[in-house]
Amino acid sequence: MKLKEREFWFVVGSQHLYGPETLEQVRDHAREMARAINRSSRIPCRFIYKDTVKTNDEVVALVKAANNSDKCCGIVAWCHTFSPSKLWINGLGLLQKPYCHFATQYNRSIPDKEIDMDFMNLNQAAHGDREHGYIHARMRLPRKIIMGYWKDADVLNELGKWMRSAVGAVESRNLKVCRFGDNMRNVAVTEGDKVGTQIQLGWQVNTWAVGDLVKEMAAVCDAEVDELVAQYKELYDINTKNMQSVRYQAREEIAIRRMLEREGAGAFTNTFEDLYGMEQLPGLATQRLMADGYGFGAEGDWKVAAMDRVIKLMTEGMGGGSAFMEDYTYNLDKGGEYSLGAHMLEVDPSIAADKPRIECHHLGIGMNEKDPARLVFTGKAGKGVVASLIEMGGGLRLIVQDIEAITPPLQMPNLPVARVTWVAKPNLKDGAKLWILAGGAHHTVLSFDADAQMLADWAELMGIEFVHIGKDTTYEGLKQQLALGELIRKLS
């Protein structure tokens, strides 16, 4: 489902005390606001005025309808007037969709001449939103609070970004990850509790034999391969004479895509240690699937594969790009420190700064009989984040670090893979130290679209620990935060 097909329901709290005329005005104002908000380019999904709720039964009915709607990804509530919040308790107790408390006001200014007691009774969001906030706090309801005037760009931006986080939370409950084979032997960080993660996040993570994929590849006919290779020639520079290898990757792409579509999976993994029956690790094939929005994790890393998919869904249409990434090596020249990220083949061309070229090179790692084809390119520059989800035993931790990607200062003519370079916040030396302290993995999702706030909101909706490393993060501060996280984990 595209973002524009998803709905957020604008629900206005009130009561019968004010009489029908006031309630009609409340409804008209809310409709006007919803129409304007829905038209804003900052709002990625449909924003619909749903109802003005005045009784316990109305709130219960509305929450049940939201829970049952596949399109509804959240409720945005506001109190134009006062709405006694005991009316909301039973409904909110049933709530299964993301919830935003939009503390706004129909009028921007207090009108000097016009203001009287009727005006005050109609426009008392300052009053009503406090009663509403109390009941959320009392019920420990996970919720986003946005405060500000509904026409302001910063307010609409905040609302739009929260909607994206909410879509990520709703889609997590539907996400299937297809693992081709297991994860790389002896690696710790790619392991995890699949049952615990499904309970917490909804991700369905299951394994398919590599042999099933090999069978699927054998069923791909030559004409289909011809057609796909013709597309490659249009999209990329062909910098190889080894068209047999390129054709082999096309066959892999078609077969993997077919299996993912059949299973309804949004993400997949594989490992170079388990390619039995295949001539080469999917490189170009995987890169193409990632560019089409599939999440991917190498070495069987299903957590990063799923995170990649969730972030791609959340950031649809933003245009910056999000990619599976691996920290590879550092440049530690004083004053010119940066990280070089890449992978053995599978770097997502969504973040390419130049036209990718197809090349074939020997891959010395794993069971690769032939030189696998891959897309080689340079990553773009700009502000972004890297995100890593790790299993702490008894719970997950999402670590997000702010980064500044830079144009690679070196040509690196003998590096046979796509490359991305960046400087972590607060700086490489402290940033890497903080990342290591938090336990962040070498596999991440690098995103030019998602920011720390969007991912923090997603983590809160999923009920998992969140760690942000930014320009102001200190070693001592982070240590304290992690200790607090441990305490909460032990108590819960």
Ligand code: MN
């Ligand atoms: Mn790796």
